[in-house]
Amino acid sequence: MNNPTKILLSTESNIAKCAGLLRNGRLVAFPTETVYALGAVATNEKAVRKVFAVKKRPLDRPLIVAVARKEDIASVVKTIPPKAQKLIDTFMPGALTVVLERADSIPDVVTAGTDSVAVRIPDNEIAQSLIDLVRKPVVVPSANTSEKPSPTTAKHVKDDLDGKIEFILDGGESDIGIESTIVDVRTDPPTVLREGGVSKAEIEEVIGAVATRTDRAKQGAFKPNAEVLFSAYYEGMADNIIARYDALAARGERVVILALESNRARYGERNVYSVGKNYTAYAHNLFALLRCADDQNFGVVIAEGVPPEGIGTALISRLIKLSNGWII
Numbered sequence: 001m002n003n004p005t006k007i008l009l010s011t012e013s014n015i016a017k018c019a020g021l022l023r024n025g026r027l028v029a030f031p032t033e034t035v036y037a038l039g040a041v042a043t044n045e046k047a048v049r050k051v052f053a054v055k056k057r058p059l060d061r062p063l064i065v066a067v068a069r070k071e072d073i074a075s076v077v078k079t080i081p082p083k084a085q086k087l088i089d090t091f092m093p094g095a096l097t098v099v100l101e102r103a104d105s106i107p108d109v110v111t112a113g114t115d116s117v118a119v120r121i122p123d124n125e126i127a128q129s130l131i132d133l134v135r136k137p138v139v140v141p142s143a144n145t146s147e148k149p150s151p152t153t154a155k156h157v158k159d160d161l162d163g164k165i166e167f168i169l170d171g172g173e174s175d176i177g178i179e180s181t182i183v184d185v186r187t188d189p190p191t192v193l194r195e196g197g198v199s200k201a202e203i204e205e206v207i208g209a210v211a212t213r214t215d216r217a218k219q220g221a222f223k224p225n226a227e228v229l230f231s232a233y234y235e236g237m238a239d240n241i242i243a244r245y246d247a248l249a250a251r252g253e254r255v256v257i258l259a260l261e262s263n264r265a266r267y268g269e270r271n272v273y274s275v276g277k278n279y280t281a282y283a284h285n286l287f288a289l290l291r292c293a294d295d296q297n298f299g300v301v302i303a304e305g306v307p308p309e310g311i312g313t314a315l316i317s318r319l320i321k322l323s324n325g326w327i328i
């Protein structure tokens with residue numbers, strides 16, 4: 001049996017210790033503003049292979065590479081076209097990942113053999129000082145095993161990876177709670193491969209029209225044990241959710257509704273998890289609440305619909321996937 005994974009306070013000395021471990025080819029999990037990352041030095045092929053093994057991730061799914069500063073992006077890519085530079089200047093550090101031509105310094109295993117590399121700069125002090133101390137690019141996949149949702153607390157990471165890595169730096173709850181937006185800037189127009197913390201509209205304000213293609217970067221294979229039903233967003237949404245809930249409950253299903261705090265009262269005595277006050281909170285809490293639904297043995301989760309704007313589009317793309325496109 002491996003030693004249990006330790007959760008470390010993110011003190012200066014613990015961050016320095018973890019940076020040393022990373023430099024020596026070890027793996028460390030740490031917070032970012034989107035979700036927790038499982039880090040390894042990107043130029044260390046052996047360490048990167050361990051990341052795939054620990055996450056039980058297929059080798060054909062490339063990893064995102066993080067650097068600490070904008071100047072460091074040049075070390076992992078061949079060229080930075082003008083639109084990419086604009087995105088970097090506007091959104092980095094932050095929840096945006098750009099896909100560019102890969103520099104020779106990045107090994108094949110990181111990019112699944114493709115000639116592109118996905119790069120981001122986490123907007124999180126702990127992540128930044130850690131990567132800064134490592135002084136090398138670090139791979140930053142979400143710190144979950146492939147069948148679990150992205151972790152938004154150190155405890156989620158421990159639940160998934162206990163005994164498989166030595167340390168997790170604790171940075172509290174992830175600010176955003178869903179992953180970064182990924183834009184391939186090599187195409188014209190650029191292509192959004194995954195919706196996330198930065199909205200498509202925000203990106204289009206900076207570089208003009210972009211295409212959307214969500215099949216290229218698969219949004220993870222996570223499925224909770226509970227079946228997820230996703231409501232369309234409209235006036236009578238609550239009545240429709242209630243009808244569905246009651247029909248399922250009458251069949252003996254254990255059902256829980258994910259609802260905005262302000263809508264909670266509409267569902268009366270039924271089981272409700274509040275997702276918070278607004279859609280930003282919904283995104284922040286979604287993965288944690290799905291873990292909770294599984295822990296509490298709910299068979300069905302009915303998620304309230306959200307308007308397709310701002311963070312809403314990223315939420316919708318995840319909820320459609322979680323529900324296998326089953327919209328009620």
Ligand code: TXA
Nearest residue numbers: 034036037062063116117118140141142179180217218
């Ligand atoms: O917010 C995030 O991006 C988090 C934090 C921890 O950094 N990381 C994350 O990594 O979500 P991961 O491995 O769970 O998801 C990375 C996604 C995958 O869908 C992968 O296919 C895509 O990024 N990806 C990575 N490199 C790529 C590339 N060169 N071209 C296209 N897609 C790429």
Ligand code: MG
Nearest residue numbers: 141142150220
């Ligand atoms: Mg992931």
